């Protein structure tokens with residue numbers, strides 16, 4: 001009697017584990033081991049406390065549902081959105097905001113593309129600067145003020161995950177954020193995108 005392996009749940013589980021472990025070994029593990037070297041050689045700068053608060057607004061408003069932050073290294077994407085994404089873009093990203101759907105354009109290289117004033121007008125009503133825009137308006141972002149109450153804990157958690165914040169940066173985080181509107185924080189975050197890593201060369 002020959003064994004029919006396709007009917008054995010046990011063999012299915014064992015072979016899945018073996019294949020998955022192999023992928024981790026050759027693909028994930030080397031990158032984890034390379035992280036310290038990558039951090040040393042990279043120009044990536046951790047977000048300031050206000051930018052961290054802005055990134056949280058970006059997540060809570062679901063901006064990542066329509067916008068990606070991942071330019072693939074292929075010509076049509078690079079021509080359209082600029083420099084392809086590199087590892088240093090994501091060294092301090094917890095969680096990643098690569099996204100999976102582009103209703104709007106990729107924002108990897110957005111920093112400094114427009115003025116703060118442009119972003120202000122665009123967020124309050126996109127149609128005022130891009131008449132055909134289908135992006136939703138976010139006027140309340142400039143009415144809701146941040147208390148900064150939870151920013152210290154967030155910075156401590158980010159440091160725990162590997163972002164090299166100093167004690168001073170953590171101590172001054174609340175003062176930096178308190179009293180700013182959600183929109184101001186968001187614009188600070190948007191203006192930082194891709195600026196520090198703009199010169200990184202793909203290895």
Ligand code: HEC
Pocket residue numbers: 058061062063064065066067103104105106110113126130132133134135136138186190
């Ligand atoms: C329903 C989908 C959708 C959502 C949600 C959305 N956007 Fe957009 N966004 C668009 C579209 C479409 C465009 C292109 C038209 C325009 O510039 O307004 C755009 C354009 C932009 C641009 C200009 C990019 C460029 O390179 O010209 C920025 C910046 C931007 N969005 C930021 C945001 C932020 C921040 C949020 C969250 C507060 C957000 N978007 C939420 C669809 C969306």
